[in-house]
Amino acid sequence: MGARMDELFITTAVASWKQVVNRLDERFALLDHEQLQKQVAPNKNRLLYLFGHLTAVHDRMLPMLGIGERLHPELDEAYITNPDRTIADPVSVTDLKRAWSEVNAAITSAVERFSAADWLKKHNAISDEDFSKDPTRNRLAVFLSRTNHASFHTGQMVLAK
Amino acid sequence: MGARMDELFITTAVASWKQVVNRLDERFALLDHEQLQKQVAPNKNRLLYLFGHLTAVHDRMLPMLGIGERLHPELDEAYITNPDRTIADPVSVTDLKRAWSEVNAAITSAVERFSAADWLKKHNAISDEDFSKDPTRNRLAVFLSRTNHASFHTGQMVLAK
Numbered sequence: 163m164g165a166r167m168d169e170l171f172i173t174t175a176v177a178s179w180k181q182v183v184n185r186l187d188e189r190f191a192l193l194d195h196e197q198l199q200k201q202v203a204p205n206k207n208r209l210l211y212l213f214g215h216l217t218a219v220h221d222r223m224l225p226m227l228g229i230g231e232r233l234h235p236e237l238d239e240a241y242i243t244n245p246d247r248t249i250a251d252p253v254s255v256t257d258l259k260r261a262w263s264e265v266n267a268a269i270t271s272a273v274e275r276f277s278a279a280d281w282l283k284k285h286n287a288i289s290d291e292d293f294s295k296d297p298t299r300n301r302l303a304v305f306l307s308r309t310n311h312a313s314f315h316t317g318q319m320v321l322a323k
Numbered sequence: 324m325g326a327r328m329d330e331l332f333i334t335t336a337v338a339s340w341k342q343v344v345n346r347l348d349e350r351f352a353l354l355d356h357e358q359l360q361k362q363v364a365p366n367k368n369r370l371l372y373l374f375g376h377l378t379a380v381h382d383r384m385l386p387m388l389g390i391g392e393r394l395h396p397e398l399d400e401a402y403i404t405n406p407d408r409t410i411a412d413p414v415s416v417t418d419l420k421r422a423w424s425e426v427n428a429a430i431t432s433a434v435e436r437f438s439a440a441d442w443l444k445k446h447n448a449i450s451d452e453d454f455s456k457d458p459t460r461n462r463l464a465v466f467l468s469r470t471n472h473a474s475f476h477t478g479q480m481v482l483a484k
Contacts, residue, residue: 167439167440167443170443170458170459170461171332171439171442171443171463173459174443174459174461174463174464174467175336175463175467177459177464178464178467178468178471181468181471182471202364202482203363203364203365203367203482204364204365206364206482278328278332279328281332282328282331282332282335297331298331298334298335298338300331300335302332302335302336303335303338303339306335306336306339306467306470307339307342309467309471310339310342310343310470310471310474311474313471313472313474313475313478314474314475314477314478315478316475316478317474317475317476317477317478317479318478318479318482321363321364321367321479321482
């Protein structure tokens with residue numbers, strides 16, 4: 163396809179990510195500390211845990227997509243390595259909201275500058291050898307996978323009262 | 324980008340859809356009629372409703388993406404128009420499982436034959452005029468949106484005991 167078609171393909175994929183992240187932004191902004199303690203269902207994750215989890219997972223996209231160093235590795239232990247309510251929340255709600263916005267802004271502004279060739283480069287969690295065997299394990303694959311992951315947890319969040 | 328890059332871009336997007344649908348396939352196959360009556364959380368949708376809903380929504384993709392006529396419009400009233408448990412389930416679990424597989428197979432096999440230009444055509448639920456104003460409202464946008472939608476409900480399904 164020509165340059166115009168390339169651009170449309172990429173713009174469409176980035177728009178899908180933005181739509182999912184923007185809905186989460188709106189939801190997160192409306193919730194205070196107390197509301198974020200609610201669980202999505204009895205004995206399931208708190209809303210705060212899921213926002214911490216998504217922030218940490220998106221932060222890991224920065225090195226994976228070759229955008230830059232991680233901004234918030236301090237969230238991993240509480241929100242990726244361990245299940246909810248086993249480790250104290252490592253940052254305040256205000257700081258988590260700031261981290262969430264900062265991480266997603268860094269990703270969005272970087273991927274908006276990716277060329278078509280950049281999107282098809284290998285991501286940084288796969289070896290050269292594995293990538294040569296399967297070139298679909300590229301940056302676009304990670305990006306679509308994380309967009310689906312955010313949608314997956316959004317589906318859970320809407321169940322909280 | 325060249326033809327090889329086009330192909331990779333498209334293969335990656337279709338792989339994302341297949342991954343989400345395959346996980347749902349595996350889950351649906353393991354559940355019997357009784358297990359499908361479980362709700363994802365107290366007073367929330369039954370698993371059966373969500374599988375009916377996803378089947379009906381995916382069936383609507385056939386005309387939207389220009390693939391063909393709908394195969395299972397009989398599911399809409401129970402699984403799209405109305406909330407769960409207001410209308411009797413219109414088909415047996417066996418028939419719903421068959422419809423789910425049939426609809427997704429029709430979509431996957433059709434989109435695997437789409438050219439790059441096909442992906443960027445307007446979808447059939449938008450006017451020519453609106454599409455000329457916003458060419459990102461194309462078939463790829465619908466496809467990514469439905470992939471996210473399926474992920475959203477998958478996140479809810481995993482909460483059911």
